[in-house]
Amino acid sequence: MEKGKAFLVGAGPGDVQLITVKGLEAIKKAEVILYDRLANPKLLDYAPSDCELIYCGKLPDRHVLRQEMINDLLVAKVLEGKIVVRLKGGDPGVFGRVGEEAAALAENGLSFEIVPGITSGLSAPLYAGIPVTHREFGESFAVVTAHDKSENGQPNLDWKGLATGIDTIAFYMGISNLPYISENLIKNGKSPDTPVILIQWGTFSRQQTLEGTLSNIAAKAKEVNFTNPAITLVGDIVSLREKLNWFEKKPLFGKQILLARTGTEESELARELMEHGADVIEFPKWKKISVPADQAVISRIPEYEQILFTSPESVKEFFQIIFDAGVDIRKVKADFYGCSTKSVKALNEKGFFAEVEGKMPPAGKMLIVGNSDFAQKYNHAEMFLTSIKVVDEQFTPIFNRILEEASVNTVVLPSSRAVKTIIEEGIMKEIIPQQLLKTSKIVCMGVRTGEAAIEYGIVPDKVLESPDKTAVVNCLARKESELAFV
Known part of the structure; x- marks a missing residue:
């Protein structure tokens, strides 16, 4: 082998x-x-x-x-x-x-x-507004482990060299040893008034900081039960934070969002939310299983008057399948429709004018491409499966760990199918705690999504009239008092 x-x-x-x-x-x-x-x-x-x-x-x-x-x-x-x-x-x-x-x-x-x-000793301070070097505050920087292999886990360091020879020090995972670290730095020449900042979960939206000095940071951390994973940064350079703190000023900083996922492709909405400072947990993780193309349906492609695409992925798969089958696209005479604005956009990107499902006339020979969930709704239509989409169960323990460590405070439901997914794949399978839907702010994208949420017993805090990513960002960036039920 x-x-x-x-x-x-x-x-x-x-x-x-x-x-x-x-x-x-x-x-x-x-x-x-x-x-x-x-x-x-x-x-x-x-x-x-x-x-x-x-x-x-x-x-x-x-x-x-x-x-x-x-x-x-x-x-x-x-x-x-x-x-x-x-x-x-x-x-x-x-x-x-x-x-x-x-x-x-x-x-x-x-x-x-x-x-x-990129190591956290550099990046976590930068996301807290602190460069680890600066001509006016320090020209030397050290990364130091706050634990070693000894029985008590207290590192045996050159404390004198650190205290007198290094301007800025980043201790990794040092919360439990804060009293020991502070004591040794002060004992070996560092001023008790030297600024210190603790940065937990640096570069995440759940980033937390705690400022103090060598003389009081251990007591402050104990008082608020500050925990790892965290970087302890020691040095006068910490004073730059007041002027340079940029990340925590992003409009969605502090938002830990559970985003219901219905597709296999990378989510533009998730990317937009993260760009504005949010942590985004997309649930569930889907994977596609290929199925043999139905040659009988392919042979009847020119006969259909309406083709409804159930997802953006089905658009891409459909055109690849008919191309591989040697079908000239000019033989397709049907009007195109999408079950969501994302599906319509995928068709637009292929160069086709398309409308959302709600504008589709009731009559006509119809083909549904993609997900079989819509076959019952349109029982007169033929179905063309491009692939089967299933939940990737390998990610279940991963989601369990993510939800244990995160503190979700917002749930975004992009569509009525997303509502069904969050209930059937999350709540009913006990991956997502039911309590989470009661303690989080619920944002529904569109009236139909809001109606579907209520049918499942979910009370939205906000139902957006315009179901697009800009509207979601603007909604979540408002103060909590403005996020009133609509």
Whole structure:
């Protein structure tokens, strides 16, 4: 068997757009991904649908897989001839144990590449408005682990060198050792008044910060129960935050949104919400299963008067199928309709004028392309399946972990089908807690979506007349008091 190859990839600090181009390319061709807790699970959306996903996450009080087991698993999967991605939060070379994993591969004569990532010690401060170097505040910067392999986990560092020789220090995962860190820096020459900032979940919309000084930061953190994952930044440069804090001023910062997903393609709405500062959890994850093309339907293509496309994906698949079958598009005489504005847009991009389903006349020989959900509604129509869409069950435990760590405060329902999906695939399967729909703000895109939500017992906080991404962003950017029920 031909040996495979491993890519040891830095996933960046959290914001999915901060992964490198090379790292993303590795994910897109992976056959196996071993991923950590701090690698944003949204990156797994880019993996092939048949990619095997293995969770290797660690928490301070428990290990899902110990490092030795991860090394062995990495070697075993590469020996199977697989393209294996080891996806690690931040940069794999900064407290990421990439040296141990690369050594295990090298000792077994296996091929590998190391793909650097953006480390949280640099990025989390920048997302909090603090560059780690500045001509007026500091020309030296150190990254330091706040834990070591000793029994008490307290690092044995050159405290004198850190306190007197380094302007700015970033401690990784140092919350539990804050009293120890502060005490040693002060004891070795750092002023008790030196500014300190704690940055939790840096670069995520759920980013939290806590400011203080070496003399009081430990007490402040204990008072509010501040926890890891966090960066502790020590130095006068922290004072720049008041002027340069940019990320937390984005209009949707702090919004943790559950977005009901009905398609397999990347969501433009999700991307727009993230651009404006929100964290977005798209649920569920769908995958397509190909089905043989119905040749009898293909032969009757010129006879149809109306063709209704159930999704943007069905548009792309339909035209590819008839092209492969040798059908000249000029033989298609039907008027085109889409079940959503996204489907209509997909047809427009192909160069066709199309209308939404609601404007379709009741009579005429009709073909439904895509999802069979609409066959019952139009029982006089013929059905042309381009593929079967099913929920990717491999993502169920991933969603469970995401929902455990996130604090969803907003639910966006783009369509009536999305309402059905969130209930049947989320609530009824106990992946999404029913309570979440009661404690979150519910935004429905369009009147029909709002009506569908009410039928399922969901009370919307806002029903948008204009069901487009700009309207959603504008709605969520308003103050809570303005998000009144419509």
